[in-house]
Amino acid sequence: MTPDLMEEGARRMQAYAQRQAERTASGGRSASFRRLVKVGEPDFAHGVALYLEDITVSFDGFKALNNLSLTVNVGELRCIIGPNGAGKTTMMDCITGKTRPDAGKAFFGSTIDLLRLAEADIAQIGIGRKFQKPTVYEDLSVFENLELALADDRRARASLWSRLSGAQLDRIGEVLTLIHLRDDAQRTAGLLSHGQKQWLEIGMLLMQDPKLLLLDEPVAGMTDEETERTAELFLSLEGKHSLVVVEHDMKFVELLTQGHKTVTVLHEGSVLAEGKLADVQANDKVVEVYLGR
Amino acid sequence: MDMSAVASAPLELQQRRGLLLGAAGWTAVIAVVLIITVGIPVLNLVVPADSVFHVSDYTVSLAGKILCYAICALAMDLIWGYTGILSLGHGLFFALGGYAMGMYLMRQIGRDGQYKADMPDFMVFLNWKQYPWHWTFSDSFVFQVLMVVLVPGLLAFVFGWFAFRSRIKGVYFSIITQAMTFAAMLLFFRNETGFGGNNGFTDFKRILGIPVTTPQMRVTLFAISGCVLVAFYLMARAIVHSKYGRVLQAIRDAESRVMFTGYDPVAYKLSIWTLSAVMCAIAGALYVPQVGIINPSEMSPAASIEIAIWTAVGGRATLIGPIVGAFFVNGAKSWFTAAFPEFWLYFLGALFIAVTLFLPNGIIGLLRKKREARL
Numbered sequence: 001m002t003p004d005l006m007e008e009g010a011r012r013m014q015a016y017a018q019r020q021a022e023r024t025a026s027g028g029r030s031a032s033f034r035r036l037v038k039v040g041e042p043d044f045a046h047g048v049a050l051y052l053e054d055i056t057v058s059f060d061g062f063k064a065l066n067n068l069s070l071t072v073n074v075g076e077l078r079c080i081i082g083p084n085g086a087g088k089t090t091m092m093d094c095i096t097g098k099t100r101p102d103a104g105k106a107f108f109g110s111t112i113d114l115l116r117l118a119e120a121d122i123a124q125i126g127i128g129r130k131f132q133k134p135t136v137y138e139d140l141s142v143f144e145n146l147e148l149a150l151a152d153d154r155r156a157r158a159s160l161w162s163r164l165s166g167a168q169l170d171r172i173g174e175v176l177t178l179i180h181l182r183d184d185a186q187r188t189a190g191l192l193s194h195g196q197k198q199w200l201e202i203g204m205l206l207m208q209d210p211k212l213l214l215l216d217e218p219v220a221g222m223t224d225e226e227t228e229r230t231a232e233l234f235l236s237l238e239g240k241h242s243l244v245v246v247e248h249d250m251k252f253v254e255l256l257t258q259g260h261k262t263v264t265v266l267h268e269g270s271v272l273a274e275g276k277l278a279d280v281q282a283n284d285k286v287v288e289v290y291l292g293r
Numbered sequence: 294m295d296m297s298a299v300a301s302a303p304l305e306l307q308q309r310r311g312l313l314l315g316a317a318g319w320t321a322v323i324a325v326v327l328i329i330t331v332g333i334p335v336l337n338l339v340v341p342a343d344s345v346f347h348v349s350d351y352t353v354s355l356a357g358k359i360l361c362y363a364i365c366a367l368a369m370d371l372i373w374g375y376t377g378i379l380s381l382g383h384g385l386f387f388a389l390g391g392y393a394m395g396m397y398l399m400r401q402i403g404r405d406g407q408y409k410a411d412m413p414d415f416m417v418f419l420n421w422k423q424y425p426w427h428w429t430f431s432d433s434f435v436f437q438v439l440m441v442v443l444v445p446g447l448l449a450f451v452f453g454w455f456a457f458r459s460r461i462k463g464v465y466f467s468i469i470t471q472a473m474t475f476a477a478m479l480l481f482f483r484n485e486t487g488f489g490g491n492n493g494f495t496d497f498k499r500i501l502g503i504p505v506t507t508p509q510m511r512v513t514l515f516a517i518s519g520c521v522l523v524a525f526y527l528m529a530r531a532i533v534h535s536k537y538g539r540v541l542q543a544i545r546d547a548e549s550r551v552m553f554t555g556y557d558p559v560a561y562k563l564s565i566w567t568l569s570a571v572m573c574a575i576a577g578a579l580y581v582p583q584v585g586i587i588n589p590s591e592m593s594p595a596a597s598i599e600i601a602i603w604t605a606v607g608g609r610a611t612l613i614g615p616i617v618g619a620f621f622v623n624g625a626k627s628w629f630t631a632a633f634p635e636f637w638l639y640f641l642g643a644l645f646i647a648v649t650l651f652l653p654n655g656i657i658g659l660l661r662k663k664r665e666a667r668l
Contacts, residue, residue: 096553123555131553137546139610144539149554156560160537201550208554 042109042126042211049074049212049242050095055104057090057269064090065101066269072212077238079253079277080246082266083289088246089132091266092214096129097122108212124154128210132217134197138190142181142200145189146172149204171207178233179203194221202233212242219252231255253277265289313531322523329519334512350508357515357583359623360522364576366603366615367525372569373601374609375533376562377545378462382470383573384597385477386445390574391581391591392481393444395494396428397437398505398582402498414496415489425487434501441578442571449570450563457559457566462548471594478592493588494581505582518579522616525572529612532565541565542610573600602641606648608655617656 037043050072057065065087072078082088093099094106097119106114114122123129137145150168153159164172176182179199184192189200198218205213215234219227231252234243247253257263257277265273265286273283280286314322333356336348365387373379399413406414412421430436452473456466484490497505504510532538543551544558551558581587590596599622607618622644629637652659 098549118557119552120555120557123553129553131549135547135550137543137550139542139546140539147536148539148543148551148556154556156537156540156564159540160532160535162536204550204554 037111040125043111044074044109044211046110047074048072048110049076049108050244051105051107051110052091052095053105055091055094055101055106057087057094057099057101063269065094065104068104068266068270070264070271072242072244074242075239077234077243077245077256077261078264079256079261080244080264080266081248081250081253081280082272085268086266087269088266089216090269092129092216092244092246095122095214096127120154123208123210126209126211127214128205128208128212129214130198130201130205130216130218132220134194134201134221136189136192136197136200136204138188140189141186142176142189142192143172143185145200146175146203146207149207151207151209175203175206178206180229195223195226198222199226199230202230206237210241213237213244215243215245217247218245219247219249227252228255313527313534322527326520326523329523330516334516337512338508350511353511353515354583355623355627357511357518358580359620360515360518361576361580361583362600362603362623363616363619364518364522364525364579365573365600366607366619367522367529367612368569368572368576369600369604370609370612370615371529371532371541371565371572373604374611374615375538375545376541376565378562378566379464379467379601380470380566380569381467381594381597381601382472382474383570383600384594385474385592386449386570386573387577387580387596387600388477388481388587388589388591389445389448390441390577391587392488392494392577393437393440393574394578394581395497395587396431396440396488397434398497398500399489399494400428400432401500401502402496405498406496413489413494415484415492419484427487438578441574445574446567446571449567453563453566454559457562471597474592474597475594478589481589481592489588491589493586495586495588497582497585500582506585511583514579514583518576518583521575521579526612526616533612537561599641602645604655606644606652606655608652608657611654611657611661614655614657621656 042049048071050070052068052070055065055068056063068087068091070091080088080091090099094101095114097114097117100115108114108122108125108127112125114127117125137148140148147164150164150172152162152168173182176185179202181192181196181200181203184196189197192200198221202215202218205215218234219230222230227249234245234256235258237243245253245256247256253263254277259278260276262274263277263280264271265280265283267285267289272289273280273286275283333348333353336346337350337353340347342349365383369380369383372383402413404411406417408414408417410417412424416424424431456469461469480486481488481493482491488494499505500510533541540551540556540561543556544561548558577587577591603618603622604615605618606622607616608614622641625640625644626637629640633640648655654661
């Protein structure tokens with residue numbers, strides 16, 4: 001046996017011993033070894049709020065989503081743009097349980113498999129959704145709309161005896177002020193303007209206190225001033241919540257991204273480009289998709 | 294902004310909402326209960342028949358019947374007016390409650406029937422030697438009263454569980470309920486089902502050993518029906534003024550929003566649906582001893598549609614509306630069928646069209662609009 005071979009063998013034995021020593025339950029990432037994962041609560045220790053992998057949805061042969069993969073980090077504000085029919089709303093449907101994808105994975109945090117939960121469960125673990133068309137309870141007052149959205153026991157029997165606590169009333173008051181509907185609290189929601197209904201629905205999302213907010217065209221039908229105020233509101237939520245904003249209004253996207261945040265462009269059901277807004281807008285493929293129409 | 298000012302107005306609203314009725318409301322409720330339990334019985338039994346204040350037997354029995362209809366309309370309002378689920382099969386629950394009570398009344402006839410036999414006449418006629426299995430405990434009042442609640446309640450629960458879990462909504466749900474009551478009607482028409490076939494049950498003699506056709510019993514049943522209606526009204530009011538009731542209205546206005554807010558609409562729909570069915574069943578049980586007959590025609594689709602008409606005419610999503618509607622439509626019906634018998638159905642159709650076109654919120658909606666305009 002030559003000295004070379006002996007040295008080589010010793011090195012390999014040492015490397016093996018070191019690998020064994022480093023081996024932990026979390027696959028070598030030391031920090032997570034003693035961390036408990038709570039049942040029913042999303043686990044954000046890896047910094048990922050939403051993880052979509054190869055999601056495919058087809059309606060009668062038409063692929064609304066085609067191997068869509070997307071990762072949204074905790075506290076991130078991610079804007080998603082794309083031409084009509086790019087699959088933006090279908091993507092939200094998949095995340096919130098309205099549509100079951102034909103293939104792919106969707107995780108909230110690193111432990112919760114969204115494809116195994118119903119709509120109401122997904123909402124309860126902390127994903128709030130605003131619809132493209134403002135959807136509020138038209139015959140109830142603004143106050144009652146917010147009251148129903150309040151994070152609380154959602155079961156039928158509990159709601160029968162439910163009374164608002166002082167802290168909950170304060171919370172409703174806060175949100176009413178935040179969405180500028182303080183003076184309209186007793187008005188029937190159906191009588192609000194389109195922009196006010198959008199705000200009310202955003203307010204209802206805030207009452208739910210979700211960890212991830214999905215906002216489908218939140219400023220459609222709003223005046224320029226309302227749009228700016230909405231952008232301010234969303235920027236104030238960034239960091240505390242993760243936000244996914246689908247929007248056509250480029251001015252609004254510019255306001256939200258502040259020149260440095262990531263924008264995702266969807267096209268024909270998959271990600272066409274991802275990067276800063278300026279880079280994405282300069283991307284040849286993106287220009288072609290938008291101008292080609 | 295001062296935080297206490299922020300919360301003060303909603304707090305006030307919340308306190309107001311905590312009360313079931315105001316002082317005027319409770320006074321009205323007590324007045325109505327007194328009229329039902331003391332006023333009408335005295336005017337019917339004590340005041341002589343030639344006095345202008347005398348309330349005739351005909352009026353008492355008609356009003357007693359309409360009180361049962363009003364309970365149905367109230368039940369329909371909870372499921373249709375507040376939750377937005379139009380049932381066209383509530384007549385089935387009404388009839389099942391009526392049949393459960395009718396079975397007991399049939400057993401109470403004893404040997405006073407046409408055939409002077411131990412068993413009810415229709416069973417003797419069919420040459421049955423022993424009671425079918427579902428008649429085993431029918432001579433027990435307590436058991437049959439339990440069946441009044443349990444059978445329709447269980448049927449509604451099972452039907453609702455499958456329908457709501459499968460997310461059957463809107464017109465599809467209405468059609469299925471209509472089909473359900475129609476199927477039940479065909480089933481009850483068969484003699485072999487053991488409920489007297491197309492003749493149903495009639496010729497009742499006693500209830501709890503007391504003769505059922507006396508004026509005293511008529512007034513008693515009227516008063517019980519009235520009190521049950523008032524109790525159900527108060528219960529419905531408590532329900533729609535709770536958060537549970539607001540979730541029901543939210544389901545009516547935007548069910549998807551309710552789901553994406555984290556509520557499971559199935560539990561809410563199923564509970565109010567079952568409650569509504571049980572209310573109808575109790576109305577049916579009160580109805581049968583008063584009119585003295587129950588047969589499968591109560592399960593006909595038209596009977597169920599009529600309940601929806603009373604509710605719509607009175608005003609959906611107003612609790613008093615359906616009660617007013619039941620009295621208005623049925624009062625008009627008893628007058629019309631006496632004065633112009635051949636035109637009643639035309640009138641009913643015209644009424645429904647008029648309400649749909651001109652009074653989306655019914656009679657009560659119209660009155661409220663008038664009052665608001667005056668203020």
